[in-house]
Amino acid sequence: MNKAMTVYPVIVDSLLSNPGIGFTSAPGLMDDIGDVFDNRGEKKEKYKFTQDSRTYNHPDSKVYFCSARWRDIEIAKGVFRWEVLEEKLEYAKSMGCTAVVRCSPYALSEEDDIPEWFRAESPEEPDFPFWRVDPETTRYVEYWSDFIKAFAKKYDGHPVISSIDLTIVGAWGEGGGTEFLEPEAIQCITDAYLDGFKITPLQALLHDPLSMKIITDRKAKVGFRVDCLGDMGGFHGKRWSHMTDFYPQNIQNFKMENAWEKAPILFEACWHMNDWYIQGWDIDYIIQETLKWHISSFNNKGTIVPEPWKDHVKQWLNKMGYRFELRKFTYDAEVEAGGNLDIAALWANVGVAPIYNRYPLVLKLTSNKQTYTLYSREDIREWLPDEDIAWEESFSIPSDVPAGEYHLEIGIETGVHEIGNVKLAIDGNKDGYYEMGKLLIKGDQ
Structure with a gap:
């Protein structure tokens, strides 16, 4: 059984400038x-x-x-x-x-x-x-x-x-x-x-x-x-x-x-x-x-x-448009290369509107040498305000990912460098991504 890690991000009430709102x-x-x-x-x-x-x-x-x-x-x-x-x-x-x-x-x-x-x-x-x-x-x-x-x-x-x-x-x-x-x-x-x-x-x-x-x-x-x-x-x-x-x-x-x-x-x-x-x-x-x-x-x-x-x-x-709080994030802290990374999270949209552009929700795995991006199937346009948003998904880890320790980050990408990622209403923004913790990827035994 994989070791699970749960993170409770710190919610912030600061002004966020975000695309389209x-x-x-x-x-x-x-x-x-x-x-x-x-x-x-x-x-x-x-x-x-x-x-x-x-x-x-x-x-x-x-x-x-x-x-x-x-x-x-x-x-x-x-x-x-x-x-x-x-x-x-x-x-x-x-x-x-x-x-x-x-x-x-x-x-x-x-x-x-x-x-x-x-x-x-x-x-x-x-x-x-x-x-x-x-x-x-x-x-x-x-x-x-x-x-x-x-x-x-x-x-x-x-x-x-x-x-x-x-x-x-x-x-x-x-x-x-x-x-x-x-x-x-x-x-x-x-x-x-x-x-x-x-x-x-x-x-x-x-x-x-x-x-x-x-x-x-x-x-x-x-x-x-x-x-x-x-x-x-x-x-x-x-x-x-x-x-x-x-x-x-x-x-x-x-x-x-x-x-x-x-x-x-x-x-x-x-x-x-x-x-x-x-x-x-x-x-x-x-x-x-x-x-x-x-x-x-x-x-x-x-x-x-x-x-x-x-x-x-x-x-x-702070209420206009969408505003996404990530309140709880649980993930497998150890996974096998070629295996699956299971995610369970609780989100809230505390704005008054959804997001209307289908920007991808992503996980980013970063080591000292390499970065891998995993794209979610989640359609964040369906995240309506005043509803609990339970997100569960299993991500396939490519078999060629080298074994080692990685930083696990989450973000919502616009795909346009000058515009940047969607900012979340949580602490820890680092170039549009938010670190959730460390992830150990194991190779062949």
């Missing part, structure tokens, strides 16, 4: 930037969330919002300059970030128009304020769907992309006027996304009941994004706000209350967090609502977090 990065506040100003141009005292933070007046991040225009990529019908998007993904990777990607069909200004070749074919612009081309009287639906199909073929499963915005119509792809489209038009575009992206997670704007019904009727794994988080009455005073009169009701009405189990929930600030502070809005209420809705990441538009809210935001970050 947390605040969207703020490059303008990183490193040595001189003075710091709020979104209204007022100079603020510098502070950091942790002693070794790279970012001032804003938490560090491992997720970057990456937007690309249709006109810049599809320069002629069926001719694509994917290097436009590649450069943005390389920039995200250089910062150690995964990317939330949105390809937008157009925006409001002439320089953000539809592609030139499409404009030459359809010179008239509609009166509707959020459209630059009429999707009902032109070939917009066909052309945009073709673009999405090409986009998916090129980028589904890309290791830097953590999720993709499902954009249908409207300025910046934010959905303005979706409710006026025929169901067949919405179906054509959403099918292009749902049929094309089988690996990379998607999120759709929580905009209108029709598009949400088309998506949910397919039982698709699609999360949602909203772009006016924090509004507690900035448009209509106490009579109406997004936080009390739109989001709570329509997450339920649109049947998206369980979408978080399979795909991410993303939020963007209405105005800026500093505006919330000046208005005196209740940050604790805003935070608790997002946690109830299973938030994964928050786009603060690269602007500062008011310093009096620093501790509120720390608590928010």
Whole structure:
């Protein structure tokens, strides 16, 4: 009988920057930037969330919002300059970030128009304020769907992309006027996304009941994004706000209350967090609502977090997205080369959402001379919050592994060196791996 060793890792409550979750990065506040100003141009005292933070007046991040225009990529019908998007993904990777990607069909200004070749074919612009081309009287639906199909073929499963915005119509792809489209038009575009992206997670704007019904009727794994988080009455005073009169009701009405189990929930600030502070809005209420809705990441538009809210935001970050605690780890301390290493462990996801990218859980065996990596069959995307996660698995030790003593480490790998491994909420992080103890591998007797 093999000798079993049990380890109880030390749980930590420190801030963890992890791929695909947390605040969207703020490059303008990183490193040595001189003075710091709020979104209204007022100079603020510098502070950091942790002693070794790279970012001032804003938490560090491992997720970057990456937007690309249709006109810049599809320069002629069926001719694509994917290097436009590649450069943005390389920039995200250089910062150690995964990317939330949105390809937008157009925006409001002439320089953000539809592609030139499409404009030459359809010179008239509609009166509707959020459209630059009429999707009902032109070939917009066909052309945009073709673009999405090409986009998916090129980028589904890309290791830097953590999720993709499902954009249908409207300025910046934010959905303005979706409710006026025929169901067949919405179906054509959403099918292009749902049929094309089988690996990379998607999120759709929580905009209108029709598009949400088309998506949910397919039982698709699609999360949602909203772009006016924090509004507690900035448009209509106490009579109406997004936080009390739109989001709570329509997450339920649109049947998206369980979408978080399979795909991410993303939020963007209405105005800026500093505006919330000046208005005196209740940050604790805003935070608790997002946690109830299973938030994964928050786009603060690269602007500062008011310093009096620093501790509120720390608590928010420790619940936002996934957060994995390894509470108990039992393993065979002695195994034969060519034999099996049995593992039994207890995990907890103490965040409010799963992880949505299938990063492998690995064991690493390291001696003075060699390293061996053993890949688990466990799908960590199934580790939902508020559930005990019992993990048991038997790993085959290659017969050619030299006998001797090894360090046994555990980690979750992203496969991208610049992004690094997923950090666990336990002590002992060493380049993204956590040592569980010593392992003796025996050779032939």
